[in-house]
Amino acid sequence: MARGQGALDNNTYVRIIARMPKPSLKDAILDAGLKVMFRTGYHGTSVRDVTAAAGAPQGSFTNHFRSKEAFAYEVLDRYFDVTRGLVAEALEDNSLTPRARLRRYLDIITGRLQADGYGRGCLIGDLSLEAAGSSELLRTRLAEIFAEWRLPFAACIAEAQTRGEVAADFASEELADFLLASWQGAILRMKVDRNPSALERFKTIAFQTVFKEPT
Template sequence: MGRKSTRNTIVETGLQVMFQSGYVGTSVRDIVAAAGVPQGCFTNHFRSKEQFTSEVLQHYFDNLKALIQDTLGDATLSPRDRLRRYLDAITSRLEDAHWRRGCLIGDLSLEAPGHSELLRHRLGEIFLEWRAPFAECIAAAQAQGEIDTQFAPDDLAEFLLSSWLGSILRMKVERNPEPLERFKRIAFATVFATKSQGEKV
């Protein structure tokens, strides 16, 4: 296996620094110090902090898309169970971080739009791409009678992702999984319930 490139090292390190300090609280000096590289390495690879953060976002989203494929793309499960499996897989990842780390997309959505139009637009593009596989899975669940058809798949996908990100924010404050589990209990007993479902909230 070849050595990891300096560029990749800076991106992966920057991801961890931004998780800890946020977009505004992270400086280029913080990133290169954590990566153990001269500041000139950063400027050789990235035009600006904005461009760097856009690449960090893409790196994070690429990893997230792999998880989406593993869960929503699992043909051995029903579409509705695939949605639950995705949320459970994210919960497991957050547990590994002791409930201290959230979702970088959500974190940057709170901070970056007030400071960067480039990142605001990039986040908008990511949300559209992120929504698509969830809408497709929800549509399949509706076609199989697993989820009520009162709402359009795109709207339900938007609701799921937005509400889930809100639950992750609460989780970071409370430092426990209850906000995540509460969302799953209520969502799957209401908007993602089957017509004949007997689950209780």
């Protein structure tokens, strides 16, 4: 085909390719960062570690994140999105009673922790311990996450109290905070022991005391 009738010369082709947007590596970097941060912690994770795990050049990190702190913020949000889904899976299951939904959530998390060999815990809890004291940005976001996280639990507990499944000695919001905070402690102990004993012990005691059915 003659030039000017639909054919592209090499220079035109190169200019078109140069103007085309390059595929974003942001998702790959965030996915890799989550895995690396679980393994080495916030302070132990370097940009080099993350980009190497993502198979991305180091320059691509700074193209998407202004700092390691901002990167951890987005990793945390990505993780919390998954957590929201797990909460909904359990607490929105209307085939179960409210009290059974609470137990179902803990069992779902136990199964996921088992799949990881009880060596990986909860990133929200990990960052609360490691980064909340050194990053005001992350501390503030973690506080927001805990405030949001407790809402569906408080609603489920309030429903259980209304149905007479759980005693109403304490406000549902307080019981939701207790459940989440104590569960985080059990997960930390699980990581040390590398077995589910702490998780099962918490579930047994919690549902035979605080969340027991009133007699």
